[in-house]
Amino acid sequence: MRMSRRLDNLAPYLFVEISKKIAEKRAKGEDVVSFGIGDPDIPTPSHIIDRLCQAIQDPANHRYPESDGLPELRQAIADWYEKRFNVPLDPDKEVLPLIGAKEGIAHIALCFIDPGDTALVPDPGYPVYSIGTMLAGGKSYFLPLNEENDFLPDFKSIPEHIAKEAKLLWINYPNNPTGAVADLDFFNRTVGFAHQYDLAVCHDGPYTEVAFDGYQPVSFMQADGAKEVGIEFHSLSKSYNMTGWRIGMAVGNKTMIDALKRVKSNIDSGIPQAIQYAAIEALTGPQDCIQEHNAIYQRRRDLVIDMLNNIGLKARPPKASLYIWAKIPDGYTSVDFATDLLEKAGVVVTPGVGYGRSGENYVRLSLTIPDAGVVKGLSRLAGWRDSKNRFKAKSNLT
Numbered sequence: 012m013r014m015s016r017r018l019d020n021l022a023p024y025l026f027v028e029i030s031k032k033i034a035e036k037r038a039k040g041e042d043v044v045s046f047g048i049g050d051p052d053i054p055t056p057s058h059i060i061d062r063l064c065q066a067i068q069d070p071a072n073h074r075y076p077e078s079d080g081l082p083e084l085r086q087a088i089a090d091w092y093e094k095r096f097n098v099p100l101d102p103d104k105e106v107l108p109l110i111g112a113k114e115g116i117a118h119i120a121l122c123f124i125d126p127g128d129t130a131l132v133p134d135p136g137y138p139v140y141s142i143g144t145m146l147a148g149g150k151s152y153f154l155p156l157n158e159e160n161d162f163l164p165d166f167k168s169i170p171e172h173i174a175k176e177a178k179l180l181w182i183n184y185p186n187n188p189t190g191a192v193a194d195l196d197f198f199n200r201t202v203g204f205a206h207q208y209d210l211a212v213c214h215d216g217p218y219t220e221v222a223f224d225g226y227q228p229v230s231f232m233q234a235d236g237a238k239e240v241g242i243e244f245h246s247l248s249k250s251y252n253m254t255g256w257r258i259g260m261a262v263g264n265k266t267m268i269d270a271l272k273r274v275k276s277n278i279d280s281g282i283p284q285a286i287q288y289a290a291i292e293a294l295t296g297p298q299d300c301i302q303e304h305n306a307i308y309q310r311r312r313d314l315v316i317d318m319l320n321n322i323g324l325k326a327r328p329p330k331a332s333l334y335i336w337a338k339i340p341d342g343y344t345s346v347d348f349a350t351d352l353l354e355k356a357g358v359v360v361t362p363g364v365g366y367g368r369s370g371e372n373y374v375r376l377s378l379t380i381p382d383a384g385v386v387k388g389l390s391r392l393a394g395w396r397d398s399k400n401r402f403k404a405k406s407n408l409t
């Protein structure tokens with residue numbers, strides 16, 4: 012067999028490797044507490060499940076769906092954007108349902124990137140931006156996200172020739188993995204930068220509904236002229252605890268939406284229709300669940316931040332997202348730190364370097380484990396002594 016060259020550049024997906032390690036430990040009877048993947052532990056609200064159960068009984072929903080989704084779903088997405096962000100969308104031309112945002116994020120590269128082309132990609136960043144670029148034969152120019160710049164990219168630091176040759180710009184707020192947020196001023200500047208260099212902007216915003224202390228994240232689509240230059244990826248995964256249902260959407264620029272639709276209709280056959288009806292219920296039904304879930308995550312966030320700061324790891328409390336981005340002590344790589352923590356304390360955190368070189372001095376903790384797990388994980392962290400004996404917990408949590 013002669014495999015493709017692109018496969019040589021494709022490392023196993025970060026979380027597949029972490030899940031494997033956890034499974035090995037659990038198979039040996041060891042108890043592992045995982046702050047790893049951002050996969051909500053709270054169940055999908057029952058009214059959404061009830062709608063699925065009803066829709067699955069209808070034989071019309073057992074057949075191939077249309078690849079651009081049910082018109083009623085596109086309308087529900089448009090209505091949701093109007094209500095939540097005051098952004099009007101044409102449901103037929105500016106909305107495209109996806110089999111989860113990840114699928115669309117990977118496929119959009121095929122619409123813009125020819126072999127040798129460049130995409131501007133945040134570092135650290137959700138790995139699929141650069142993986143999609145690589146699979147399309149392109150290269151990523153990484154934009155460092157640093158604490159000093161509130162984890163926003165510095166467009167001015169991009170060399171002129173790179174900005175000119177790049178075709179796509181990726182941004183993501185509320186941000187994974189840093190938990191940073193962006194305001195409208197940043198999104199307006201992004202539109203200006205995109206106009207200046209004829210860039211197509213892909214904003215990835217699946218965490219706009221996971222926010223704390225009354226903060227309400229904005230959508231890139233609210234920026235002046237956003238629809239002229241870009242699209243936004245969104246998802247029901249984190250807003251409604253539906254990661255396993257695989258449903259998301261892209262909205263915005265008509266030409267980009269049409270291109271993505273063209274690629275997708277030649278690759279997949281849409282989202283199972285019963286799931287689309289459940290998604291309509293999620294978007295149009297009661298929304299109290301969002302505040303309820305956020306109250307739970309906020310409580311966990313505060314527990315984790317207190318503990319991390321007590322033991323000497325610096326982390327800012329995020330205003331939104333499911334993640335805490337904690338700075339590790341000098342003298343470690345993030346992989347060493349995470350490995351030691353797993354081996355000695357049975358606690359999983361994600362090494363920051365998995366999201367790019369600029370993530371090297373950090374680890375990410377996800378808030379998607381039940382409260383009891385959070386408390387257990389934190390008490391283990393408090394009692395942990397690393398093998399290099401550089402890290403000393405200053406307090407004990409009981």
Ligand SMILES: Cc1ncc(COP(=O)(O)O)c(C=O)c1O
Pocket residue numbers: 049110111112113114137183187215217245246247248254258259
């Ligand atoms: C930044 C970001 N974008 C997209 C996704 C994928 O979302 P979906 O479940 O809709 O594929 C994730 C999932 O963790 C994410 O963190």
